[in-house]
Amino acid sequence: MTRSNISYSPDDWPEAWHDLLAGAALGDLTTAEQTELDQLLQQHPELQAELHAYEAAFATLPEALASSPSPSLEQRLLQQIQPGQTGSSASVSTHLKRDPTPDQASSGQTGSNPSPLVGAPRLWKWAFGLAAAGLLLGLGWQNYRLRQSLAVKVQKLAQAEATITQLEDAQQEANAVLASVQNPDAAYTLQGAGQLDEAAIALVTITSDRQARLIFHDLPPLPADQVYRFWAETDAQAGLTYCGEFTVASENLAPIAWTLPVPACQSQTTLAAVTVDQVTDSTASGGEVVLITR
Amino acid sequence: MRTDFLPGQSSDWSEVADSALLAAIKDRQVEALQEMYRRHSRLVHGTALRILQTADDAEDLTQEIFLQLWQKPRYDASRGKLSTYLSLLTRSRALDRVRSRGAKSRLAHRWHHSQVSSAMTNNPLENAHQSEQVQRVRQALMTLTPTEREVLEIAYYEGLSQSQVAQRLNIPLGTVKTRSRTALKKLRRTLKDHL
Numbered sequence: 001m002t003r004s005n006i007s008y009s010p011d012d013w014p015e016a017w018h019d020l021l022a023g024a025a026l027g028d029l030t031t032a033e034q035t036e037l038d039q040l041l042q043q044h045p046e047l048q049a050e051l052h053a054y055e056a057a058f059a060t061l062p063e064a065l066a067s068s069p070s071p072s073l074e075q076r077l078l079q080q081i082q083p084g085q086t087g088s089s090a091s092v093s094t095h096l097k098r099d100p101t102p103d104q105a106s107s108g109q110t111g112s113n114p115s116p117l118v119g120a121p122r123l124w125k126w127a128f129g130l131a132a133a134g135l136l137l138g139l140g141w142q143n144y145r146l147r148q149s150l151a152v153k154v155q156k157l158a159q160a161e162a163t164i165t166q167l168e169d170a171q172q173e174a175n176a177v178l179a180s181v182q183n184p185d186a187a188y189t190l191q192g193a194g195q196l197d198e199a200a201i202a203l204v205t206i207t208s209d210r211q212a213r214l215i216f217h218d219l220p221p222l223p224a225d226q227v228y229r230f231w232a233e234t235d236a237q238a239g240l241t242y243c244g245e246f247t248v249a250s251e252n253l254a255p256i257a258w259t260l261p262v263p264a265c266q267s268q269t270t271l272a273a274v275t276v277d278q279v280t281d282s283t284a285s286g287g288e289v290v291l292i293t294r
Numbered sequence: 295m296r297t298d299f300l301p302g303q304s305s306d307w308s309e310v311a312d313s314a315l316l317a318a319i320k321d322r323q324v325e326a327l328q329e330m331y332r333r334h335s336r337l338v339h340g341t342a343l344r345i346l347q348t349a350d351d352a353e354d355l356t357q358e359i360f361l362q363l364w365q366k367p368r369y370d371a372s373r374g375k376l377s378t379y380l381s382l383l384t385r386s387r388a389l390d391r392v393r394s395r396g397a398k399s400r401l402a403h404r405w406h407h408s409q410v411s412s413a414m415t416n417n418p419l420e421n422a423h424q425s426e427q428v429q430r431v432r433q434a435l436m437t438l439t440p441t442e443r444e445v446l447e448i449a450y451y452e453g454l455s456q457s458q459v460a461q462r463l464n465i466p467l468g469t470v471k472t473r474s475r476t477a478l479k480k481l482r483r484t485l486k487d488h489l
Contacts, residue, residue, distance in 0.1 A: 022475040022482070026449060028456050052374040056489040057482040059381040061450045062341035064431040069339040069353050074331055077357050081364050082324060148349060162432070166440055249468035 010050050015245050015258070016227050016279035021047065025054035036224055067151070070144055176206050190272055190291040192218070201274065201291055203230075205266040212244060212265070214256045219291075221250050227279050229286055233271040237264050240273060242283040269293070308332075312376040316367060327364050335360070337377055338384045345388035345451050355391065359384055375489075389453040427488075434484040442477035445470055 010018075020037045023029045029037060041047050186207065192199030199218045206213065212230070222228065227247055231240040243265035244258045260266055272293045275286035307315070307329035315333075318326035338359050343352035359380065363369075369379045435443055448459050456474070460467040482489070 018479050018482075019475050022478040023471070026474055026478060028471060028474065052378075053486070053489045054478060054482050055382070056374050056378040057485055058446075058450065058478055059378040059385075060431050060434070060481070060485060060489070061447065062344060062381055062385075063337055063377075063427055064435055065344055066336035066340040066428055067343055068336050069356050070349075073353050073357060074328065074335070077331065077360055078324065078328070080357070080361060081327065158432075162436055163440060165436065170439065249472060254469060254472070 013050075014227065014279040016224075016247065017047070019247070021051050021054045024051055025058045032224055173206075186266070188269065188272060188293055190274060191294050192291055193289060196220070196290045199291060203272070205260065207266050210260045210263065210266060212258055212260050214246065216248060216256070219248050221248050222276060225279055226276055228290070229275050229277050229283070231273045231275065231286055232265050232269045234264055234269055240271070240286065241265060242286070245277075245283075313371055316363075316369060316376065319364060319367060327360065330363065331360050334377060334380050338380055341381055341384040342388050345385065345392060351391070355384065355388055358387065385450065385453070393453075430485065430488055434481050437480050437484050438477050442473050442480070445474045446477045446481075449474055 017040065020029065020033055020040065023033060024037055041051070187202070187204045189200060189202045191197075196219070199216070199220075201214055201216045201219060203212060203214045205211070214230075219228075227245045229245040230243045232243050233240050241262060241264050243260055243262070246256045246258055248256065273286075273289050274291035275289050277287040281287065307325055310318075310326075310329065312330070312333070315326045315330050319330065335356060339352055339356045342355040342359075343349065346352050346355065362383075363380075369376055373379065438446070444463070445459055448454055448462065449456070454462065456470045457467055459474075460470045463470070
């Protein structure tokens with residue numbers, strides 16, 4: 001079997017590389033994985049951009065929940081960076097120093113020289129004005145709180161709707177899996193060969209979304225630089241076709257799922273096999289066969 | 295499309311790219327900071343509010359983040375987009391605050407009671423852009439299964455280690471690892487043209 005050069009398009013990179021990049025963005029790499037990633041980044045500097053893309057994807061989470069601070073926050077920020085020079089305070093002082101209006105001028109009410117005869121009513125006006133301003137401020141604050149509370153309810157409703165949609169999708173997916181299991185052309189088992197003769201896997205291909213689901217038994221985890229690769233031969237195509245790769249973890253027995261790379265992988269299969277390959281190996285050919293259909 | 299050129303005195307800063315805005319901020323141009331604030335304050339505030347859970351704390355941190363941008367901007371463009379930097383910086387600061395006040399248990403208790411405002415600004419164009427991005431991310435999140443989204447959100451908003459997440463959800467560590475990586479790979483693929 002021959003090996004071809006590795007493709008540098010992210011879509012063609014081994015899934016294990018994407019696992020490492022995702023793990024790095026999540027900050028959950030083991031020491032061995034970090035060493036492996038460092039080596040990969042040295043060998044393939046273009047992975048650095050992809051690592052940033054994974055970090056950016058992780059950082060997009062709060063964008064779904066973006067929310068506006070209160071309108072006064074921008075003003076407070078500006079006051080902090082340039083005390084006494086902000087727009088609102090400037091406009092207030094301009095207003096206070098403004099010349100009296102023609103009506104005020106003709107009546108002699110200039111603010112700086114109040115008439116003793118109208119002093120008491122003006123005091124009441126000021127008190128009333130202050131009370132009204134306080135009331136408005138209170139109402140404004142309550143309005144802001146109510147808007148926030150309403151927004152929380154709207155957000156929870158949206159989350160509930162999203163959950164319902166996801167459950168409906170999950171039900172459809174489960175129906176598709178059940179339909180596939182009942183189709184003998186879409187479900188088959190592979191038995192271990194050689195050193196893995198105790199191992200076995202059951203695999204189902206889901207035609208509707210070109211997915212594969214796999215359940216395994218006694219399949220050992222591989223070193224970090226190796227992956228299991230799945231191959232299939234169909235009536236329509238002679239020779240084994242690469243149909244995706246997967247890894248297993250000793251502590252995780254959950255079914256494994258992946259997207260089948262080519263439609264031929266979900267056609268009626270005459271032969272299926274699993275090989276062990278290095279993550280950096282080309283998918284043009286496979287390594288040692290460890291599982292095969294009987 | 296945003297440009298790298300700085301506007302004249304009467305020009306509109308909304309057309310200026312983040313990188314040029316940052317350069318203008320370093321030149322102490324207040325209008326540039328105002329535009330930066332209008333552009334990213336919803337993201338910063340949303341992140342802070344989700345983690346800190348109270349409007350006052352979220353506003354306080356939002357102010358702190360933009361104040362730092364004005365006083366000591368440490369953003370390195372080669373590390374990714376400014377919005378990514380601001381989001382992660384806010385997350386880090388918010389988690390520091392939560393840890394310092396020992397409120398992890400309170401945070402956990404309130405996990406399903408987050409206060410989030412979806413109020414919009416008064417700028418229709420800005421609203422349209424933000425709304426588009428919000429919808430895009432929400433749709434991307436909907437491609438995740440509820441369990442995938444759960445581990446990713448706990449990792450992001452609570453900053454728990456994977457073993458802590460495993461303990462919290464009572465599932466194996468390997469499952470947490472696989473689930474969170476699968477979730478992030480899905481997000482990456484769904485948003486690949488918008489990162």
